[in-house]
Amino acid sequence: MTQTDELVAAYLARVERAASRLPAGRREELIGDLREHIEIARAESGAESEADVRTILERLGDPESIVAAADTQTDLPRVTAPALYPTAPPMPAAPPHRPVSRTALWAGIAVAAAAVVIFFCFAAFAAVRDDQGPAERPIAPVETAEAPPSVGP
Amino acid sequence: MGVTDEAALTTALRRGTIEYCVLALLDKRELYGVELVHQLSNGLGMTTSEGTMYPLLSRLRRNGRIATTWREAPAGPPRRYYTLTADGEAALTHFRTEWVTFRSGVDRILGTES
Numbered sequence: 001m002t003q004t005d006e007l008v009a010a011y012l013a014r015v016e017r018a019a020s021r022l023p024a025g026r027r028e029e030l031i032g033d034l035r036e037h038i039e040i041a042r043a044e045s046g047a048e049s050e051a052d053v054r055t056i057l058e059r060l061g062d063p064e065s066i067v068a069a070a071d072t073q074t075d076l077p078r079v080t081a082p083a084l085y086p087t088a089p090p091m092p093a094a095p096p097h098r099p100v101s102r103t104a105l106w107a108g109i110a111v112a113a114a115a116v117v118i119f120f121c122f123a124a125f126a127a128v129r130d131d132q133g134p135a136e137r138p139i140a141p142v143e144t145a146e147a148p149p150s151v152g153p
Numbered sequence: 154m155g156v157t158d159e160a161a162l163t164t165a166l167r168r169g170t171i172e173y174c175v176l177a178l179l180d181k182r183e184l185y186g187v188e189l190v191h192q193l194s195n196g197l198g199m200t201t202s203e204g205t206m207y208p209l210l211s212r213l214r215r216n217g218r219i220a221t222t223w224r225e226a227p228a229g230p231p232r233r234y235y236t237l238t239a240d241g242e243a244a245l246t247h248f249r250t251e252w253v254t255f256r257s258g259v260d261r262i263l264g265t266e267s
Contacts, residue, residue, distance in 0.1 A: 015204075026208075026211070029211055030207060030208060030211065033186065033207040033210070033211065034204060034207060036186060036233065037186050037187055037190065037203075037204075037207070039230060040185065040186065040187045040229065040230065040232060041187050043228070043229035043230060044187065044229065058201060059194065059200055059201060059203045060202075060203050060204035061201050061202040061203060061204045061205060062202075063204075065202060065204070065205055066202075066204035066205050066207070066208070068205075069202075069204075069205035069206075069208045069209070070208035070211075072168075072208075073208040073209055073211065073212040
């Protein structure tokens with residue numbers, strides 16, 4: 001193993017350690033992709049100097065950041081896939097439910113308020129009729145009492 | 154603005170867009186990993202985080218937006234080429250429309266219309 005090979009091996013070992021939290025399949029795929037990248041980039045740069053390899057590894061970046069990127073990429077499908085497939089029905093179903101129940105709540109309140117208003121209206125109307133009832137009767141006799149004099153002359 | 158804030162801002166801006174940059178590059182022609190990653194990192198100023206693109210490529214492959222195919226190279230080891238699938242092409246077309254609308258809205262609000 002040459003010194004540049006050791007650099008690469010050490011780098012990949014760091015990625016592997018950082019990637020221990022990833023599912024095995026993802027981890028192996030990531031390491032395979034990076035190994036392939038390094039191999040091709042080394043073959044293309046022609047020169048096999050340590051500086052070349054260091055440049056390749058520096059461009060790849062910090063193993064921890066790469067694994068952090070893998071974390072977000074494993075999270076994304078978990079978020080989007082449920083939204084598209086299994087959890088999708090409950091998710092969109094929930095928001096429509098809430099407005100419906102809220103509407104029902106408001107409708108209930110409105111009906112209750114209307115019932116109270118109607119009740120008081122009836123009560124007030126009944127009270128007015130009770131008040132007017134006796135009042136009308138005296139007026140009517142008064143009118144009839146006044147009418148004869150106006151008709152008289 | 155601190156370095157960390159700036160990095161977080163750049164990361165946030167890239168988050169929703171970089172995968173469509175991948176699709177757009179592959180729409181022009183198929184590319185193998187090193188080429189694709191170099192074009193992206195040079196185009197987006199990510200020359201020290203090329204490795205972070207492989208998890209993205211992996212997801213795009215899982216989601217069927219891109220595919221890979223091995224080809225012999227004139228020199229050196231065979232290259233694994235990334236290609237755009239029909240799904241990827243549809244996603245790219247859709248994003249282009251969304252992007253223009255989104256960008257103009259942001260530009261109008263920010264006062265950065267050209």
